[in-house]
Amino acid sequence: MNVKLTFEKNTLTVQLSGEIDHHSARGIRQAVDADIEKYRPKTLVLDFGRVKFMDSSGIGLIMGRYRMMKIAGGVVRIDHVPQHLERLIALSGVRQITE
Amino acid sequence: MDLINEMTLSFSSRSMNENFARTAVSAFVLPLDPTITELSDIKTAVSEAVTNCVIHGYEYGEGIITVNAKIYDNGRIVIKIRDKGKGIENIPQAMEPLFSTVGGERAGLGFAVMQSFMDKLKVTSKVNCGTAVTMEKYIIRRGRAKTDDENP
Numbered sequence: 001m002n003v004k005l006t007f008e009k010n011t012l013t014v015q016l017s018g019e020i021d022h023h024s025a026r027g028i029r030q031a032v033d034a035d036i037e038k039y040r041p042k043t044l045v046l047d048f049g050r051v052k053f054m055d056s057s058g059i060g061l062i063m064g065r066y067r068m069m070k071i072a073g074g075v076v077r078i079d080h081v082p083q084h085l086e087r088l089i090a091l092s093g094v095r096q097i098t099e
Numbered sequence: 100m101d102l103i104n105e106m107t108l109s110f111s112s113r114s115m116n117e118n119f120a121r122t123a124v125s126a127f128v129l130p131l132d133p134t135i136t137e138l139s140d141i142k143t144a145v146s147e148a149v150t151n152c153v154i155h156g157y158e159y160g161e162g163i164i165t166v167n168a169k170i171y172d173n174g175r176i177v178i179k180i181r182d183k184g185k186g187i188e189n190i191p192q193a194m195e196p197l198f199s200t201v202g203g204e205r206a207g208l209g210f211a212v213m214q215s216f217m218d219k220l221k222v223t224s225k226v227n228c229g230t231a232v233t234m235e236k237y238i239i240r241r242g243r244a245k246t247d248d249e250n251p
Contacts, residue, residue: 060206
């Protein structure tokens, strides 16, 4: 699976890697959601530093986690967005809902 | 403008084939010597179109997705992706950014990405017959890796 999770100081950090598309997003979503339920973090950090490819399924993944975190009063931060994903991130407007 | 090469792929509407389709198209267009960014744009657009076939065209059911790609000596790439699924009733609405019939985990950005990452996008559809998406992109020719026909 393209995901490594660590929980520390009320922050759940998700290290994403490889390719994020509709097919792979399901496994990532299940893993992240399970840990959000388990740890109830205040901050969810989605780290895109090692992502080689991403389509709009990755944007759906961010938006879905934002909704979950918002209900629980938490926030989502997106970190280390590689140059090649900048245009997709900008097009989606997710910067407006993340830290 | 001469056709350099053409290919057609048919595969079943399984989500694992989203990766297969974009990787195959990206390998096919390599003779045009695209930049990493151009290649990434094409892969992303193909991934969006194939995902639409899986989720919307066939609604996760069984079906065949066809991808046809053509490359021309002036750097033009034409990619046609079609399904024989349920079709789109209202194409302008489906193409609106953030519109999604399935909601939840889908951002509703598929067509917006295709439009933004490619130079031309055409969508034709007939309810209960299927949908075809034709995308074009021009690769800037930088004089490297010319095809045999171009060499004197």
